[in-house]
Amino acid sequence: MVTRRSAIATAFAGVLAASLLSACGGSDSAAAAGEQVxxxxxxxSVGAVTPAELADSLGYLGDVKLKWIGNTISGPQDIQAATTGDIDFGGAFNGAIVKLKASRAPITAVVGYYGSDKDSYIGYFVADNSPIKTARDLIGKKIGVNTLGAHSEAVIKTYLTRNGLTPEEIKQVELVVVPPVNTEQSLRQGQIxxxxxxxxxxDKALERGGIRPLFTDFELLGAFTGGSYVLRNxxxxxxxxxxxxFITGVAKAIEWSKTEPRETVIAKFTEIIKSRARNEDTSALKFWKSYGVTSKGGVIxxxxxxxxxxxxxxxGELKKDDLKPADLYSNDYNGVTQ
Known part of the structure; x- marks a missing residue:
């Protein structure tokens, strides 16, 4: 029987093997010829502007250009693609980076790019008439998340553990992958x-009413930078x-988003999305508040x-003392310091 843990381990092993074959390909062909990429x-991400895209639009990347190759809703998939050389940088929940690094993936986290604060957080919502009031009420229930093995799974299991559920009881809480754009509908229809x-x-779902938060990651953990961009070593x-x-440009863009009026940031996001012509809806941008990065310039x-x-x-997913924080990240390339 294949367990979720063994499946994740197998996937990461495959990523590592593929990275050894492809790391010299793609954009690095220019570097092999003595030129920097x-x-x-x-x-x-559909309907959203990432810090990297904002940095590009603001002119903070200088002679470095971005090439969009598609969208993803999964941080683990994104950093796996960066590890194999299918893309040059990817971003994910820091816990997913720990898992990938533990599998010996040759990557380094270089700048924080999203997080949770009082305005930007992940909430775990139920219908107003739901009988679910406590963590124990989640036993036997389904929770819709964007991907497995990432931010939401870690936060949910931390919440359950802190509220006294045993490992066996936690296994009875089912996590179901639902694309973020479909989560509200799935909740209202009772599919989760x-x-x-x-x-x-x-915020759009809250505006429509009929749902309430069971808990949020901000309430559980306080303000924190939740994810980082990674690059191959x-x-x-x-x-x-x-x-x-690139990294300094992203850091400057994050600070720009913090210091400019919210209306200015939203106007810039709207301009960026319209200019890239990917048939995206910009109406939700009016709800944007922040990237949630707690440190200055995403310094890790x-x-x-x-x-x-x-x-x-x-x-038990890591061996004791297998990794230390310093093994995972570097601020050496970030020109925006604390």
């Missing part, structure tokens, strides 16, 4: 009992100037990873 391939909602999708070695330009701290290392150690 100036075009970075990446995956986006709880739905993870964040950002504009959360060989890319950093061969393209240090490009990496520094040990605490951004230590909480998830401790959690994965407690679940």
């Amino acid at each position: 100036k075009e970075l391939r990446y995956q986006g 009992d709880v739905g993870a909602l964040s950002g504009v999708l959360r 060989d890319f950093l070695k061969k393209n240090p100037d490009t990496a520094r330009t 701290a040990d605490s951004d990873f230590s909480v998830w290392i401790d959690w994965l150690n407690s679940t």
Whole structure:
């Protein structure tokens, strides 16, 4: 019988093997010829503007250009694609980065790009008339999340553990993958009992009414930077100037989003989405509040990873002392300092 843990381990092993075959391909062909790569391939998100895309539009990337190759709703998939060389940078929940790094993937987290605060958080919502009031009420219920093995799974299991559920009871809480754009509808139609909602999708759902939060990651953990962009180690070695330009540009874009009036940021997002002509709806942008990155310029701290290392150690998914926070990230390429 294939367990979720063994399936994840097998997938990560495949990623590592593939990375050894493909890391010298793609954009790194230019670096092999003695030139630093100036075009970075990446995956986006429907109806949203990532910090990297904002940096590009603001002119913070200098002579470095971005090449969009498609969209994703999965952070683990995104960083796996970066590891194999299918894209040049990817972003994911820091706990997913820990898992991938533990499988010996040759990647480094370089800048925080999303997080949770009082305005930008992931809420776990139920219908107003739902009998679910406590963590124990979730036993035997279905929770809709965007992907497995990432932010929501870690937060949900932390919530259940802190509220006294045993490992056996936690196994009875079913996590179901639902695309974020379908989560609200799935919740209202009773296909799931709880739905993870964040950002504009959360606020649009709240505006329509009829749902309430069971808990939020901000209530559970306080403000925290939840995810980071990663680059392959060989890319950093061969393209240090490009990496520094890109990472510093992303950091500056994050700070721009914090310091400019919210209306200005939303107007810029609307301009970016309309200009890329991907047939996306911009109406939800009016609900945007922040990227939720707690540090200045996405500078990474040990605490951004230590909480998830401790959690994965407690679940047995990591060997004790297998990884330390310093093994996972570098701020050396970030020109925006605390």
